[in-house]
Amino acid sequence: MAMPSSENSPRTLFEKIWDNHVVHAETDRQTILYIDLQLVHEVTSPQAFEGLRLAGRQVRRPERTVATADHNVPTTDRSLPILDPISKQQIDTLRNNCQEFGIQYYDLDDARQGIVHVIGPELGYTQPGMTIVCGDSHTSTHGAFGALAFGIGTSEVEHVLATQTLLQNKPQTLELRVDGQLRAGVTAKDLVLYLIGQITTDGGTGYCVEYTGEAIRALTMENRMTVCNMSIEAGARAGMIAPDEITFDYLRGRPFVPQDFDAAVAAWRQLPSDAGARYDKSLIFDAADIAPQVTWGTNPGQVVAVDATVPKPSDYADPTEQKTAASALDYMGLAGGERIADLQLDRVFIGSCTNARIEDLRAAAAVAQGRRVADRVNAMVVPGSGQVKQQAEAEGLDQIFTEAGFDWREAGCSMCLAMNPDKLAPGERCASTSNRNFEGRQGKGGRTHLVSPAMAAAAAIAGHFVDIREWK
Amino acid sequence: MKSFTQHTGLVVAMDRANVDTDQIIPKQFLKRIERIGFGEFLFWDWARRDDGSPNPEFELNRPEAQGASVLLARRNFGCGSSREHAPWALEDFGFRVIIAPSFADIFYNNCFKNGMLPIKLTENVVDELFGRVAEYPQYQLTADLQTCTLSDPHGFSMPFAVDAFRRDCLLHGLDDIGQTLEHEDKITAYEQTHP
Ligand code: SF4
Numbered sequence: 001m002a003m004p005s006s007e008n009s010p011r012t013l014f015e016k017i018w019d020n021h022v023v024h025a026e027t028d029r030q031t032i033l034y035i036d037l038q039l040v041h042e043v044t045s046p047q048a049f050e051g052l053r054l055a056g057r058q059v060r061r062p063e064r065t066v067a068t069a070d071h072n073v074p075t076t077d078r079s080l081p082i083l084d085p086i087s088k089q090q091i092d093t094l095r096n097n098c099q100e101f102g103i104q105y106y107d108l109d110d111a112r113q114g115i116v117h118v119i120g121p122e123l124g125y126t127q128p129g130m131t132i133v134c135g136d137s138h139t140s141t142h143g144a145f146g147a148l149a150f151g152i153g154t155s156e157v158e159h160v161l162a163t164q165t166l167l168q169n170k171p172q173t174l175e176l177r178v179d180g181q182l183r184a185g186v187t188a189k190d191l192v193l194y195l196i197g198q199i200t201t202d203g204g205t206g207y208c209v210e211y212t213g214e215a216i217r218a219l220t221m222e223n224r225m226t227v228c229n230m231s232i233e234a235g236a237r238a239g240m241i242a243p244d245e246i247t248f249d250y251l252r253g254r255p256f257v258p259q260d261f262d263a264a265v266a267a268w269r270q271l272p273s274d275a276g277a278r279y280d281k282s283l284i285f286d287a288a289d290i291a292p293q294v295t296w297g298t299n300p301g302q303v304v305a306v307d308a309t310v311p312k313p314s315d316y317a318d319p320t321e322q323k324t325a326a327s328a329l330d331y332m333g334l335a336g337g338e339r340i341a342d343l344q345l346d347r348v349f350i351g352s353c354t355n356a357r358i359e360d361l362r363a364a365a366a367v368a369q370g371r372r373v374a375d376r377v378n379a380m381v382v383p384g385s386g387q388v389k390q391q392a393e394a395e396g397l398d399q400i401f402t403e404a405g406f407d408w409r410e411a412g413c414s415m416c417l418a419m420n421p422d423k424l425a426p427g428e429r430c431a432s433t434s435n436r437n438f439e440g441r442q443g444k445g446g447r448t449h450l451v452s453p454a455m456a457a458a459a460a461i462a463g464h465f466v467d468i469r470e471w472k
Numbered sequence: 473m474k475s476f477t478q479h480t481g482l483v484v485a486m487d488r489a490n491v492d493t494d495q496i497i498p499k500q501f502l503k504r505i506e507r508i509g510f511g512e513f514l515f516w517d518w519a520r521r522d523d524g525s526p527n528p529e530f531e532l533n534r535p536e537a538q539g540a541s542v543l544l545a546r547r548n549f550g551c552g553s554s555r556e557h558a559p560w561a562l563e564d565f566g567f568r569v570i571i572a573p574s575f576a577d578i579f580y581n582n583c584f585k586n587g588m589l590p591i592k593l594t595e596n597v598v599d600e601l602f603g604r605v606a607e608y609p610q611y612q613l614t615a616d617l618q619t620c621t622l623s624d625p626h627g628f629s630m631p632f633a634v635d636a637f638r639r640d641c642l643l644h645g646l647d648d649i650g651q652t653l654e655h656e657d658k659i660t661a662y663e664q665t666h667p
Contacts, residue, residue, distance in 0.1 A: 090504075
């Protein structure tokens with residue numbers, strides 16, 4: 001087992017947070033790591049609460065636990081009853097469990113409800129230096145604040161509820177450094193899709209990633225969340241970005257930040273990796289190499305620049321990769337060799353914990369303003385939270401979207417995983433701002449292409465992909 | 473937690489990389505609030521044709537795969553969502569051992585919590601096992617967690633590595649939470665110094 005690093009030698013952001021949360025470490029045992037915050041949603045928690053009840057256990061620190069319903073909720077009128085009785089049961093179960101165990105729960109009629117990874121930061125629960133877990137792989141989002149945040153299974157959800165700790169092996173560290181500046185029209189989403197394309201969908205397995213470099217530093221807080229959100233799509237345990245003034249400015253004044261905010265900031269300033277701290281592996285990229293990205297296959301690493309063509313299986317040397325590419329093309333209804341810009345779309349989805357915050361909606365609205373969604377396309381916008389929705393409406397973005405022919409919805413995960421009634425029909429091709437293009441993810445037989453919000457909006461209007469750099 | 477010491481079983485080969493948890497158990501089955509009964513939904517979309525009838529091409533539907541309890545696959549098995557419903561479904565279906573060159577972290581971890589043994593072997597060894605499944609009818613493998621070896625009756629024998637702590641928990645079916653609570657004094661002490 002790796003020994004805890006000495007507090008005097010230079011340490012990475014990850015090491016500082018890890019060291020500060022070790023409750024108990026011994027050789028040949030997993031470390032007992034303290035968890036500062038657990039986020040809970042309806043899909044991965046019922047069995048955990050049931051486990052507690054069966055064992056007669058309590059939630060150790062209910063005040064360090066926050067819950068909302070997001071995956072399974074309707075995004076249509078909230079005053080209407082939930083039609084699917086099993087969905088309703090799952091949401092009712094969460095509400096009851098939170099009541100029974102004394103956990104803060106944001107219900108569907110609360111403006112603060114939303115996708116768990118959107119509301120945690122928005123309400124100021126997510127803070128630098130914390131350990132944060134949730135029964136959801138996109139918990140990596142919260143790493144944007146310089147927190148160690150990762151997804152866990154339901155057995156572990158129960159473990160954290162009961163003990164406020166988790167058994168962990170220390171991951172290795174991977175630095176992904178992006179030097180230089182992103183070109184005009186290239187967004188955080190393109191950046192992260194590009195990185196996944198470069199290191200592949202399992203290139204981060206076993207690692208905690210720290211994103212560094214000028215291009216990362218320049219990102220807004222919301223854009224940093226987009227990047228960290230997709231760390232898991234490269235297989236990484238977690239993704240993080242060192243906190244700085246951008247982080248502190250974002251958090252200042254949010255409801256659940258520390259009361260003595262300045263003292264907290266002083267402590268957070270100690271978190272960034274020390275000069276000379278070593279990562280187990282470092283990879284360096286140049287932001288200027290990145291073009292707007294579009295996925296063509298059935299994992300997020302199967303991605304190309306918008307001005308490129310869809311690859312062919314014969315482009316790969318390795319037989320397993322050839323087979324993987326062939327089956328992805330088959331599922332996607334592509335032969336290989338098509339120009340990305342020639343792909344005709346049926347649906348557009350702007351939403352999810354990757355890209356449904358206010359800046360994402362502004363970017364999409366700027367493209368949609370004064371235009372019309374193509375006749376053949378059905379496009380929807382699903383804000384990441386009730387507060388994002390309110391803000392967007394205050395800015396008149398909903399007007400822009402509805403006048404352009406987009407459907408304007410209530411907050412939730414929606415067609416990111418299509419657990420509620422929002423889903424693709426078999427064979428439908430969709431430009432989506434979400435994070436997974438897996439087979440059937442957005443509906444059985446549905447074909448998902450992952451893109452940035454501006455690219456999705458432009459695709460909705462043109463009816464096919466367009467290079468946003470040429471959008472007038 | 474369920475224990476695992478040794479298991480011998482029929483092997484089914486799934487010649488696919490990046491099998492994600494959305495395939496293992498699609499989202500429409502995640503609405504249930506129980507932990508059991510997910511096996512019948514395993515690989516739902518792959519196992520069925522569009523009209524709902526069984527897809528005879530799908531690996532697990534083939535006659536020679538019936539009764540399989542050892543799953544052999546390519547790299548990055550179990551990627552994607554953290555849903556523990558994926559190992560629940562595999563276990564409920566009858567799988568006890570999964571062999572691949574690599575696994576996604578969360579899935580790998582979730583297997584141990586459910587009495588299933590995920591075994592990582594090199595690409596070369598996995599290739600060899602794919603060959604053996606094709607060569608020997610009703611091909612069986614034995615995974616022994618006590619000796620950490622994987623073997624077959626035709627002369628194959630290969631050690632595998634597994635984290636000592638996880639091995640211990642799995643061998644004895646130990647309850648993680650109970651184990652951690654033995655250190656409750658340390659948790660309390662931590663909480664006092666980190667308010
Ligand atoms: S928006 Fe999608 S990825 Fe994010 S938490 Fe919801 S289902 Fe998961």
